[in-house]
Amino acid sequence: MPKKMSKLADRIHNIEESKSVRLAGILSQLRAEGRDIIGLNVGEPDFYTPKNIIEATKNALDQNMTRYSLVEGIQDLRDAIAKKASEQLTRKINSKQVFLGNGSKHILYNIFQTIINPGDEVIVPVPYWVTFPEAIKLAGGIPKFVTCPNNQLSVENIKEAITEKTKAIIINSPNNPTGAIYPKEVIEELGKLAVEKDIFIISDEAYDALVYDNMKFPSPGALSEDVFKKTLTVQSFSKSYCMTGFRIGYLIAEEEIIKNMQKLQSHLSGNNCTFAQYGALEAILSSDKIIEDMVKIMEKRRDLAYSLCEGLFEVEKPQGAFYLFPNVEKYLNEQMPNDEILAEKLLKETGVAILPGAYFGAPGFIRICFATNEEQITEGMKRIRTFLCK
Ligand SMILES: Cc1ncc(COP(=O)(O)O)c(C=O)c1O
Structure with a gap:
């Protein structure tokens, strides 16, 4: 048989x-x-990774940076990210509030594994990036879809969708798939709601660098200290530096979240590719x-x-x-x-x-x-x- x-x-x-x-x-x-295919589908810049980033990565290999490194990321890179994040979020961020993962996709997965209990709900504004609902479900959570007309966030609709099981809301601005940026007033309203209802805001900012017409990009982590404490800011080297294959994303959050993410990732994947992190360090140092x-x-x-x-x-x-x-x-x-x-x-x-x-x-x-x-x-x-x- x-x-x-x-x-x-x-x-x-x-x-x-x-x-x-x-x-x-x-x-x-x-x-x-x-x-003869024209690919207007793949979400990655068609440019090669900038030469200085490639050189820094090669150099790290030549220096034998090929071993395990810290689960949360090498110190120099986290220091550089903390410096950049302090400017972006207009407050002092230290390296203990920075955590590296294998792309922001991995960071999102780890976040849901860290904050979600089975049956917890996460509010997902529609349209959404394809990974959000699946990463929530993998953690036993329930994606609660909320219609948001005209590519904007409807805080009113979000408010109505909140129940006692709501753990978080995930937003993505600049947005995939719409290209929209949510205005400051809306982000402020959302921040207030998150504090009042004690829910996390997961702010996926993978496209933070790609903003046009000299617009400013409002981030919830840059609002009051109370809102910052409820916000998990997710960023990526993929799109901003044409480093999609390096697989480096990161999280800025309260130290308690970072410590617990570290605990999880120590059993999942350990550290990010060590020499790739040196490429990322060069990227951030030459980012302007x-x-x-x-x-x-x-x-x-x-x-x-x-x-x-x-x-x-x-x-x-x-x-x-x-x-x-x-x-x-x-x-x-x-x-x-x-x-x-x-x-x-x-x-x-x-x-x-x-x-x-x-x-x-x-x-x-x-x-x-x-x-x-x-x-x-x-x-x-x-x-x-x-x-x-x-
Ligand atoms: C909204 C959004 N977040 C996160 C990612 C994941 O990026 P990465 O895992 O390469 O950092 C993507 C990739 O397309 C995306 O569109």
């Missing part, structure tokens, strides 16, 4: 694979088969120049992509990140009844990859990433227009 396959954990049946990551796999396969150059280019791309939507979609102009999130409902019909089928047909018929809004909890929309060169943006948008207006 063949041995019966062991039954897998409910936990794993309960979550979905990241559909955007799966699509990226399909695309590399299509490219390998020689298809790197970020300034990248933002200039991305802003031009944003303007181009947005202008190419004229007469095609209804879409808000993104204030940050590198995504457009247009409504495509007027193009849906019997042959193309929803955004997922639209995305699939678009890919098959034109070779343009985008992501359906349904992945982000917002059916009827699509996400177009403009973190690629102007030629690709122009050609991609041309093909989308021809496809939709045929």
